[in-house]
């Protein structure tokens with residue numbers, strides 16, 4: 380039984396070494412920069428709303444200071460898009476993203492980015508830029524002038540989050556009228572009850588993605604390259620449409636897939652400990668208690684395989700001149716060779732234990748028979 384257990388354990392170890400990482404709920408490949416997602420900012424605690432993605436700007440400043448002090452560089456969206464195909468040392472860079480296009484990006488975040496000379500990407504809902512925020516007057520939307528100034532500064536990249544697709548559309552599921560994300564839901568005609576055709580659906584998605592890009596391109600005289608999926612909802616079809624519309628990189632939230640860029644949602648400072656753990660490992664943390672909590676209510680932020688982990692270091696250390704797949708191939712070949720060496724050693728020891736022990740016992744049994752000693756249950760002992 381002991382031998383069987385050891386054989387199983389050795390096979391499990393071999394599988395763990397040779398197979399790729401597969402258990403990560405947070406699916407950002409380790410060689411890509413960590414991406415953090417923010418939403419709204421307020422200056423005073425009175426503006427905080429429970430269960431809403433609102434952060435005190437002083438806490439955001441603490442985080443910028445932390446990044447600065449630890450030499451972690453904030454990327455522009457262009458640098459991030461480059462990093463997708465040409466990995467950077469893990470933990471050395473981060474992409475800060477801010478969803479929805481609230482004016483607090485301009486009034487609160489932008490001055491801090493200038494102060495620390497750091498970068499962020501703002502994903503705006505183009506149909507709302509310059510409009511009144513009727514549902515929440517305390518959080519006005521950005522204007523195009525503010526977008527222009529920030530984008531021109533080089534510190535804030537204005538990219539696309541939606542034009543109309545930040546709302547849901549009606550559909551029918553199991554005979555019930557339900558609302559679903561605009562870009563991933565086939566609409567149903569409320570009068571006739573007929574579902575949108577594939578062709579009509581694809582045309583609507585492409586039009587939405589193209590419209591958001593065209594508005595930003597035109598207003599800011601630039602080439603918008605990134606799209607952030609509303610509700611984190613995307614499929615293979617929407618991804619194809621995004622490519623067709625001219626985007627180079629798209630984003631969801633951690634745990635919702637791994638299209639191009641998953642983002643760790645940061646609603647509150649509680650999970651900043653998790654961010655710092657992913658950025659630099661426990662070595663950057665003075666208090667281990669900081670790194671424990673996956674905050675309740677934000678179930679998508681569970682992680683494994685921190686970018687600073689051993690496999691990530693092995694990947695990036697040889698340098699970025701080799702493509703990621705080649706590095707991965709070499710890594711696996713090396714690991715497989717080590718596993719085979721260890722396995723060979725293990726089996727050699729097994730063979731020694733199994734086939735050598737019985738010999739000294741033979742003479743005492745009284746009637747040694749040449750050639751018999753290596754077979755049969757009695758030869759193995761009880």
Ligand SMILES: [Zn+2]
Pocket residue numbers: 478479540545609610
């Ligand atoms: Zn949003």
